[in-house]
Amino acid sequence: MADAQLRSPLWLVALLGRCPRCGTGGVFAGFLKIKPACSTCGLDLTRADSGDGPAVFVVLIVGAITAFTALWLELTFKPPYWVHAAVLGPMVLGLSLLLLRPLKALMIALQYRHQAGEGRQE
Numbered sequence: 312m313a314d315a316q317l318r319s320p321l322w323l324v325a326l327l328g329r330c331p332r333c334g335t336g337g338v339f340a341g342f343l344k345i346k347p348a349c350s351t352c353g354l355d356l357t358r359a360d361s362g363d364g365p366a367v368f369v370v371l372i373v374g375a376i377t378a379f380t381a382l383w384l385e386l387t388f389k390p391p392y393w394v395h396a397a398v399l400g401p402m403v404l405g406l407s408l409l410l411l412r413p414l415k416a417l418m419i420a421l422q423y424r425h426q427a428g429e430g431r432q433e
């Protein structure tokens with residue numbers, strides 16, 4: 312089975328939330344809701360299901376960044392706990408919201424690229 316070709320670079324499709332086939336139409340109808348089809352090329356996006364994949368990567372990436380930032384903050388400045396909460400709380404929320412949408416678009420583009428689907432027996 313040959314891989315489906317992407318017309319735009321994968322990172323650009325993910326970053327801008329574009330259609331994995333044409334690279335011009337958007338895949339999002341809201342913040343995270345996927346459109347039923349691409350408005351430009353008509354690619355059926357109803358089968359695009361990234362599941363919990365983007366959230367898992369957000370947890371791993373943001374968790375690692377937050378843990379190292381907390382360690383650095385504590386070892387460098389030894390601030391009171393409220394400073395940790397004031398710095399790390401908004402950072403976790405901001406990074407999570409910032410990364411969730413591109414990672415979802417990336418997973419949908421990778422599913423299209425590799426023609427991922429449900430497992431079936433021939």
Ligand SMILES: [Zn+2]
Pocket residue numbers: 330331332333334335336349350351352353354
């Ligand atoms: Zn398209």
